Structure formats: C-alpha cells, structure tokens
Amino acid sequence: MGIEDRKQRHKDDLKETILRAAKELFLEKGYEATSMRNIAEKIEYSAATIYLHFKDKNEVFYALHKEGFRMLVTEFRTLENVSDPFERLKAMGHVYVNFAVENPDFYQLMFVMAQPLEVLKLDLTLCWDEGDDAFRVLLETVIECQKLGYFKGFEPNGFSFMVWSTVHGLASLRTSGHLDHVRQVKTQMADINVVTKHTMDTFMSMMEQLK
Amino acid sequence: MGIEDRKQRHKDDLKETILRAAKELFLEKGYEATSMRNIAEKIEYSAATIYLHFKDKNEVFYALHKEGFRMLVTEFRTLENVSDPFERLKAMGHVYVNFAVENPDFYQLMFVMAQPLEVLKLDLTLCWDEGDDAFRVLLETVIECQKLGYFKGFEPNGFSFMVWSTVHGLASLRTSGHLDHVRQVKTQMADINVVTKHTMDTFMSMMEQLK
C-alpha cells in the first residue's frame, strides 16, 4: 500500500505538495474533473488530510488562482524593457492571449469563472492583489502611450477597460472553442491560430490609427 | 395516422415540460448545481424518464443553449429597422451586453462554457446554427458600415471577430464580477453600470474615429 510506503519517507511541506499535485491534475484534466480523492491518491495521502490544510476544494482552487496571477505578472515584467509604450502594449496583448492559450485552465480559474460570493467578499483584497497589479501595468502603459500622442481625448481608465475587454474576449472565445467554431463555419481561414493573430492584429492596427 | 400524431404530441409535450423545468432551475441555481433528480422532481417524474427524451444532461443543456440564441437573434431582428448601419452596430453592442447582464446563466451557457468535445464534433452544425446567424448579422452590418466609409482597409471577418471579442469580453468581465472588482479597487466610478457603459462608449467612439 502506498500509504505505508509514504510513512517510510520523510515529510516536508505537505501543503505545497498538495498544491503541486492539484495544479498538475487541474491543468491536465480540468477543475471539475479533478476530485479531492484524485489529488490525495497522487500524493499518497487520504482525502481527509487535504481538509487539514484547506477548507474545501475551492480554497485549493484559490491558492492556484493566486499563483496564476503571479505567473502572468512575471511574464508582464519581462516586457518592462520594451521602451516604446505602444510596442509594449502590443506585446502585453500577445502575452495575455498566449498565457490563456497555453494555460487554459489557469486562465479559466483567473478570469472566466465567476467568484463564489463569500470568497469575493472576504478575500477581496487578498486574492486579487496580483490581478490588480496586472491592470495597473496596463493602465500605466496606456497613460504612457497617451503622452506620445496615442488615444487622444480618451479617458485612460475607460480605454484600459476597453483594451482588457477586447483581449480577454479574444482569449475567452479562443479557449472556449467558440471562435474556432465560427471560423470553420464562416471563414476560409486555415486554423485557429491564424484567426487569433488576425483578430489581435486588427485590434492593434485599429489602435495605431488613433495616433 | 391521427393517433400517431397524438402520441408524438404527447411525447413532445413531456420533452418541452422537461426543458421548461430545466430552464427554470438552471437560471435559478446554475447548471452545475442543478441535478437530473432536481429536474425530475420538479415535473414529478423519475430521473430515468428524462433519459428517454435526452441522451444526457448535456443534451438538455444544448436544447436550452439553442433557445438562448433564438432569444438573442430575435432581439437582433428588432434592430433591422435601424437604417444607419453604424447606429445599428452600436445598438447591437448594447443589446448583446444587456442580454448578458439580464440573462447571465443563458449567457454563460451560450458563450462562456467550453463545449464538451464530443458534442462539438457531432452537433457542430446543429447546435450553433443560431449562433452562426448572430455572427452573420454582425458581419453583414460591418460590411454595410464599410460601404459608408467606416473601417477603411480592414478585412471584414477579422474586424467582426474583433468587435465580437470586445463586446463579449466586456459582457464576460461584467457578469463574472471581475470588472466590478477592478472598478472598486482602481477607479472612482460610481457603479458597475457606469463602467460598463463607459467602456462600451469608449469602444464605439474609437470605431467612429475610423471613418
């Protein structure tokens, strides 16, 4: 029995071990399809043990939610050395959509799923700190662009929300499969990556014309 | 074969009764939280009976999915008498977002949830006919706008995908609560409806400048 085997080995941070296993399973099979027993089995503990470290399945979810934002913000940080703010804005768009495509479950976790109300109210400041960071980076980039003459006459908050909507909308339609469906039925475009890029490029060149 | 007709009618009645009950429960408690037994209980049949009319829970879902699109397309049709295509495009945006705000579960059902792959492959043409209709209406409006000099030099498919992304992104961030969260933390805007409208107006006036 695996449980007996495990007792022979020494234990370090069990909470972290649970998160690593949960992350792997979530990214592999999705949130709904991963059971607490699956996670427990993977780390050779009983399911009940997870409840000693996390209130419920949602709390495991939110720990990873936070980690997802750290990943995204880290990727955004690598763009800090792109000096031209409009080029940076374009790069941010691509990083955002690529992140969604490469980590669809994390993306779902972070931006698509509606937050259960209790957690939203209690952890409001806690669990979205990194998300707010990401928005702040966007807003600052928009303001920088405006200093260079882009988006003249637009209120920066509204403009940032609009950019976020477009990029998030594209990421969401892309990862849900709806974009691909309409591509197949309505267009002659070769594959989903072409459509994604084409849509993004259309938006970027639209913004470029607002110089 | 009047008797055959009557039998078929009775069968259709029950199928419709199931859908009405499922719709009420889905809109009230959401898809995941509604069980087949819940639906059965509501109409005072056994759960197994539902499986005589629908292959599985997903098929109930897709029947309503289709109905949601019929509702949205119906709302779009009322805009056909708006003669100016750019005004019509703006109105479509508002109808779309309002639909999402007023029917968040239907919206989730139609645009947010990732389609289970089997159904996507089998029912591809069937279950999204109305969705494709909605996209076609958008595409035609974009083309009409271009005839009036808007969006010059943009490929209409890509432009339509971009418009859809933005409007869907706004609807999705709005209904998930993320938009409201960032509003609270980052802006001084009064309430979520103001932000939603402001974001939409920003996008519309951006498009207007492409004349």
Added chain:
DNA sequence: TTATTTACTGAACACTGTTTAGTAATCTTG
C-alpha cells in the same frame, strides 16, 4: 510513566449522472 497533543485515516453521509431490469398499461393481432 502517564497525559496530551499532533498527524493522519477509514468509513460514513448525502449527494451526483447514468444504466438496467422490471412493471404495469395500452395496442396489435390471431
């Protein structure tokens, strides 16, 4: 040495979607 705390688990509870074997009632046919 004894008492207490810690770390963990097996089993149970109340659910879930789905299948199947079976039952009554109705319809068809000899």
Added chain:
DNA sequence: CAAGATTACTAAACAGTGTTCAGTAAATAA
C-alpha cells in the same frame, strides 16, 4: 375475446463526488 408485443415509465443499483468525524498510532510534554 385472449395472447403477445409495444409503450411509458420507474425503483434500484453502480460508481463516482465533496465533506465530516470518530478513532488511532506516534510523538511530545509533564
């Protein structure tokens, strides 16, 4: 009319779910 076939339906079971809780063995403290 009687017997067989068809229909409409269901109770019960299966294998799974998230979660709780009583209980246990080991480590630590008194």
